[in-house]
Amino acid sequence: MLVTGKKVIREFLLSPYQKLGAIYLARDLSPEKRGDIPHLARERKVPLREVSREDLKALSSGKDVRGGILATLPRFVTWDLEDLLQGRSQGDIYAVALDRVFDPQNLGAVVRSAFCFGASFLVIQKVRAAGITESVIRASAGTVARIPVVQVTNLARALDRMKEDGYWVYGAESRGGEDPERMDFSGKVIIVLGSEGEGMREGVRKRCDFFLRIPMVEEADSLNVSVAAGILFYNVYKKKVGKRGPSISR
Structure with missing residues (x-):
């Protein structure tokens, strides 16, 4: 699955229950718009990759990535x-x-x-x-x-x-x-x-x-x-x- 949007991705980085596969940031994304995503990604040991807007769009499978950030979710973990x-x-x-x-x-x-x-x-x-x-x-x-x-x-x-x-x-x-x-x-x-x-x-x-x-x-x-x-x-x-x-x- 793909996860888009800074707020949504941030919730996953704060979660003790789910683990993102990797995060992709547009290279031209300003520090303000990146927020604390890079810091949280390092804390959770989630790979953070900077890519061009064109590559980000290609990775998105047509989803809206105007925010300049998306993440992969290998699987959503459910509980017994x-x-x-x-x-x-x-x-x-x-x-x-x-x-x-x-x-x-x-x-x-x-x-x-x-x-x-x-x-x-x-x-x-x-x-x-x-x-x-x-x-x-x-x-x-x-x-x-x-x-x-x-x-x-x-x-x-x-x-x-x-x-x-x-x-x-x-x-x-x-x-x-x-x-x-x-x-x-x-x-x-x-x-x-x-x-x-x-x-x-x-x-x-x-x-x-x-x-x-x-x-x-x-x-x-x-x-x-x-x-x-x-x-x-x-x-x-x-x-x-x-x-x-x-x-x-x-």
């Missing part, structure tokens, strides 16, 4: 759920799970909100859902590199495993459920959001301990999944920050 649960057995944790979110832009926007509001990790499906692609990386503004991503074959089974580990499962619903402002969100929590059109599947709904509903005017049908995600994650973050101080466990 068991390993992640063992490493996060304690703390006031919350995670996010997505059930059949197909649109890469929505997935990227959800990831960005999850990172900004302190989610510890993200669970997505391996099939019949959007995966981590260049489009998702761009839509997340690179923050997908800053949060562990778990891909599972069976989301309902993964939720069962998390419940065994002490997680409370909160499902987002467009109708019915509790106002998130009234919820406590104490302990280990996972927020589940369903697909853009159909919501959660029945097998996933059955694993939920609580349902959340964002209050809206009666005439409104539902919110875009990424908008709903931002509102819900903010509510969880507020409750957990209020208990633990300025940050929560990642």
